[in-house]
Every structure is written in structure tokens, then in C-alpha cells.
Amino acid sequence: MAKNSSSPSRRFLKLASMTASIATKTVSNSIRNLNADEEQKNQSRSKLFQDIGLQIADTLGEMKGAVMKVGQIASQYKDIFPPEVAKAIAKLQRQAPAMPFADIKQQVERELGKPLDQIFTRFDEQPFAAASIGQVHCATLPNGEEVVVKVQYPGVDQACESDLKQVRLALRLMGVLKVDKKLQDRLFQEIENSLHEELNYEIEAQHLAVFRTFHETLDSKIIIPRVYADYSSRRILTLSLEKGDSIETASTWDLELRNQLGRRLIQALGQQMFFLKRFHCDPHPGNFAFRQDGSVVIYDFGGVKTLSPDILAHFKTLVQAGRQGDIATIENHLLALDALAEKNKFPAELYHAWLEVFLRPLTTYYDFAENSSHHDGMHLVKKSLKYWDVFKPSPDTLMVNRTISGHYWNLIHLKVHDDLTDTFEALLPPPAQH
Incomplete structure (x- = not known):
């Protein structure tokens, strides 16, 4: 550039x-x-x-x-x-085009305070990934450890505010x-906050440490890169090299292993949402790698969404009400989340049809490759279109919806064919039957 x-x-x-x-x-x-x-x-x-x-x-x-x-x-x-x-x-x-290496070298040296060849014994000039705010290079530390170094483009953070306006x-x-002006303000505030967080690699380093500790105690097969604090700053992030295969490669493995990987993805997301109360919210397939021993590697913690206890309570109640087909409760909580314009405008039979479509992949023996929920959902869209204005894009639900639907497509890519009921119920036990 x-x-x-x-x-x-x-x-x-x-x-x-x-x-x-x-x-x-x-x-x-x-x-x-x-x-x-x-x-x-x-x-x-x-x-x-x-x-x-x-x-x-x-x-x-x-x-x-x-x-x-x-x-x-x-x-x-x-x-x-x-x-x-x-x-x-x-x-x-x-993928964005890469930036000239001279600019990247200068940025690393300015941030870490030494010439590049005194910091790393090897630093690949060609990045293996380039994105909108930075790019990623492979390198070797003086102790021989292989690492990846995420380098933020010079000047990106200053341009941020005026760009957004x-x-x-x-x-x-x-x-x-x-959406109306008030909702626009909230949405853009959310965009601004997530942009500021993503531009500060020190925050991402904290996220990595928290999620790594959290998952280590629950499941040793969720792999999260380790941060090398001495080789990191606000604009440089040095991480352990955690190798794995792409989702395309993993989709060719045998069904039992694919099911195990799919389950692990859903379980990790649910544990983050319901127990850690913050979650990795960029479900792009490139942010995950898979290993033949059933491990899942998660990359890129620039996008993390924290859930307040109130919001989480709404989501839990919505799921329980969905299981029971309780439309009145669903509408009350959608209103509270600013996701519904007014009550009693969306036909009950359409609510029930959508609930069945949404719950089917998590409550039946479901073939993600066949993807019947998606196909049935497309038919329902046609019937539902004239009522669409009843629902609003809510700042509180957008990232949750996006992350869940992203993982649904990840399970489709993995061609999972499994009954995930027990995983779903372990994360959110159904209400006790009296």
C-alpha cells in the first residue's frame, strides 16, 4: 500500500x-x-x-x-x-493483499524496540495470512521455538474513528x-467497541490467556495458542504455532471423527456462552483447525463478545420456552432484547414451524450434509416475508445469532451426522418435568 x-x-x-x-x-x-x-x-x-x-x-x-x-x-x-x-x-x-515487508519490519522494530534480527532468529518475509488490520508471519524465537507473529498495519488505529463516521x-x-436512529446509535457503538478491541492486541492477549485457562480445565482437546508476552505489544502479537488441518481436509475424515470434532465445536461454544459468559464470535472456518486425535484449534481472539447476566438469562429462557413451544414467553423475551417490534403479529403456526426447524439439528439424529432444516427454513421464509417487519436486528442478539449460524455451517462443512441432544442438554438442561 x-x-x-x-x-x-x-x-x-x-x-x-x-x-x-x-x-x-x-x-x-x-x-x-x-x-x-x-x-x-x-x-x-x-x-x-x-x-x-x-x-x-x-x-x-x-x-x-x-x-x-x-x-x-x-x-x-x-x-x-x-x-x-x-x-x-x-x-x-x-483475503486482503499483503503489505510491503519493509513496512512490517519497521513496525515490529518500533513496537519491540530492537532490530528484527536481534528479536527473532528467523522471520519469514512472506506472510501466510493477510487481513484488514494486520498480517501474520511465521518466525523462530532465539530458543528455537516456532511462533506466529501478528503485525498490525502502521496507522490503522488512528484512521479508525474518522473511517467509521x-x-x-x-x-x-x-x-x-x-433501523431507527436510536438502534443505529447502539449498533454503531457496538461496531466501534469491537473495532477498538480488535485494534488492541493487548486485549486479544488477555482473551487468549482467559480462554486457554478456561478450556484447559474442561477439555484438553480444545487448543488455544499461547501468548509470548515478551515478544508482544499493543500492535504485535506473538503466539505459539499450533498446527492443524483445514475444515476442507477434516471433511474427508471418517464419520466418527467428524462427529467428534463437530460435537467439540458446539460444546466449546456453549461452555463459553453459558459458563464463561463471553465467547469467540468469529465463526469463520479459517479460524479453526482440526487434528486426527479429535482436537480442535481455535485462532483469532480479536472478536470476543461478553454476555451480561441479564442477556444470558433472556437467552436461557428463550431456549426453554422454545423447547416447550411457549410463544407468549418467547415474545416477552424478544421484546426485552429489542428484537421484536410488537407482540401477537407473527402467526403462532409459523412460530411453531420455525421452532421445529431451529431445534431439529440439536434434538434429532441430524444429517448436516443433507441440511433439511435450512431447506425447510427457505420455504418458511416465503410464508413469513410479509410479517418480517415484526422482528428487529437487535445489538444484543446479532453476534450470538451470527456465531451460532456460523457454527451450524461449520458442521455442514464437516458433514456431521449425529444426535447432539445429549450435548445440547448438558449445556442447557431442559426444565424439570413435574
Whole structure:
């Protein structure tokens, strides 16, 4: 990345011109459609959103750094965008191009206070992974241990605040955020908090230590990298090299082992949510590796969500009410979580149909490769569409929903075929029958 493209004024101009262009497109679209009928308006709006989505993705993708990270976070919160925009922004979750090694070397030396060759006996120039706010290199410590070093791009943290404001302005101008102002404020506050946490590798180091200690006591086959504090700082994170195979490779192993790995993934997530009250909330398959002895390696603790006791109590009650088909209780708790606009507007028979679809993978002998819940859910979407405005994207439920659905797809990739009832009930025992 050329230095001048990341200067604050250049970034600001690029974002401002994107925002102005979006505003112009939106206004001219409104003028063109003054006399159009409903169907023409909808088609035109969909085309506009596609254009805008691509423009946002292209601009943010070029700029790297915080802006691209904002785009990636936006794609995680895609429930709040029209599908055309969400689809374009989702492109930003793919691999970013690497930064020149000279910049990376300078950043490591500045952060750790010594020349690179005095810190590591080997440091690979080519990164093996590059993301929006940093990249990862393999290295060797003076004692011979192999490690991975996560290096944050220079200047990313300073650009953060203004980037977020500009992206928000662009989205507001085009009127694509499907939520009211108050909820927008809460959502963007959440995005800002998670961005600040992710930009501070000292916080990630703490998360790694906490999760490593937590899982060691429960299951030695959940592997979390160890932090080398002497080789880490706010912008550098040095971790033990924990090897494992990708989800694609693991999906070719025999069924018994695949089931064991799937169970371990679900169990680890449930234990984090219900016992640790904080969870690893980036379920991207690249953040997990698998071993033939049934171990699961978890990487990247930049995204961790903490659950308050209140929120957790709502979730537990929702699950119990779902098991019992108790719609009134479900609606009360969805209202409390700001996930429901008003009660008694969604038909009871649709609630029951959705509950069966949601609970099926956790309460029956379920073939994830066949994925019947997803296919039945697609049919239900058509019947449910006209009631969709009853539900709201809630800041309290977005990350939980995203993480659970992400792991559902991980189990599909692993082609798990198992009855997970006992795992589910161990995490959340059903109410005692009187």
C-alpha cells in the first residue's frame, strides 16, 4: 500500500467522494421514479442498492485498514442492510493483499524496540495470512521455538474513528440502514467497541490467556495458542504455532471423527456462552483447525463478545420456552432484547414451524450434509416475508445469532451426522418435568 494513500486527508477525500456519489445516485433515482408504479420503483431501488453496494465494497477494499475492517464488521451485521448491499459488502471478508515487508519490519522494530534480527532468529518475509488490520508471519524465537507473529498495519488505529463516521454517513445518506436512529446509535457503538478491541492486541492477549485457562480445565482437546508476552505489544502479537488441518481436509475424515470434532465445536461454544459468559464470535472456518486425535484449534481472539447476566438469562429462557413451544414467553423475551417490534403479529403456526426447524439439528439424529432444516427454513421464509417487519436486528442478539449460524455451517462443512441432544442438554438442561 503506498504511503500517501493512507494519509488522513487522502482517505477522507476518497470516502467523502464515495458519500457524495451515493447521495447523488440516491437523489437522481428518486427524481426518476416520481411517476413510476410500485413494481418499477422496487426494481429501480434494487438496482440502486446493487450499484451502491459495489461502490462501497470497491472503495473500502482499496483503502485497507480501519475502513476495510468497518466494511467487514458491517458484513457481519448484514441483517441491518438490504440484501443487495449486504452481498457486496460481504466480499470484503475475503483475503486482503499483503503489505510491503519493509513496512512490517519497521513496525515490529518500533513496537519491540530492537532490530528484527536481534528479536527473532528467523522471520519469514512472506506472510501466510493477510487481513484488514494486520498480517501474520511465521518466525523462530532465539530458543528455537516456532511462533506466529501478528503485525498490525502502521496507522490503522488512528484512521479508525474518522473511517467509521464516514461509512456511517454514507449509509445514512442512501437510507439503507433498516433501523431507527436510536438502534443505529447502539449498533454503531457496538461496531466501534469491537473495532477498538480488535485494534488492541493487548486485549486479544488477555482473551487468549482467559480462554486457554478456561478450556484447559474442561477439555484438553480444545487448543488455544499461547501468548509470548515478551515478544508482544499493543500492535504485535506473538503466539505459539499450533498446527492443524483445514475444515476442507477434516471433511474427508471418517464419520466418527467428524462427529467428534463437530460435537467439540458446539460444546466449546456453549461452555463459553453459558459458563464463561463471553465467547469467540468469529465463526469463520479459517479460524479453526482440526487434528486426527479429535482436537480442535481455535485462532483469532480479536472478536470476543461478553454476555451480561441479564442477556444470558433472556437467552436461557428463550431456549426453554422454545423447547416447550411457549410463544407468549418467547415474545416477552424478544421484546426485552429489542428484537421484536410488537407482540401477537407473527402467526403462532409459523412460530411453531420455525421452532421445529431451529431445534431439529440439536434434538434429532441430524444429517448436516443433507441440511433439511435450512431447506425447510427457505420455504418458511416465503410464508413469513410479509410479517418480517415484526422482528428487529437487535445489538444484543446479532453476534450470538451470527456465531451460532456460523457454527451450524461449520458442521455442514464437516458433514456431521449425529444426535447432539445429549450435548445440547448438558449445556442447557431442559426444565424439570413435574
